[in-house]
Amino acid sequence: MGLVALRGAVLGEPTGSVALEAITAMAVFAVVGAMVGWIADTLVRDAVEQAFRKRVEWYREGLSDAGLTEEGSKRD
Numbered sequence: 053m054g055l056v057a058l059r060g061a062v063l064g065e066p067t068g069s070v071a072l073e074a075i076t077a078m079a080v081f082a083v084v085g086a087m088v089g090w091i092a093d094t095l096v097r098d099a100v101e102q103a104f105r106k107r108v109e110w111y112r113e114g115l116s117d118a119g120l121t122e123e124g125s126k127r128d
Contacts, residue, residue: 053078 053074060070115121
């Protein structure tokens with residue numbers, strides 16, 4: 053938004069058109085940022101969930117290998 057205002061001041065453009073261009077640029081970058089953030093959030097969340105599930109499975113296998121699971125549990 054600041055760059056659009058600076059360009060408008062340097063080129064002597066009317067304030068109304070500069071403000072409209074600045075608001076449009078801000079809205080476009082807000083939408084792009086929201087989309088990129090949503091994609092990054094999804095990727096990170098999936099990676100963390102997979103790592104967590106893998107670690108829990110490793111832990112459960114260790115318990116069963118050591119014979120520490122309870123009789124009648126869901127895993128038996």
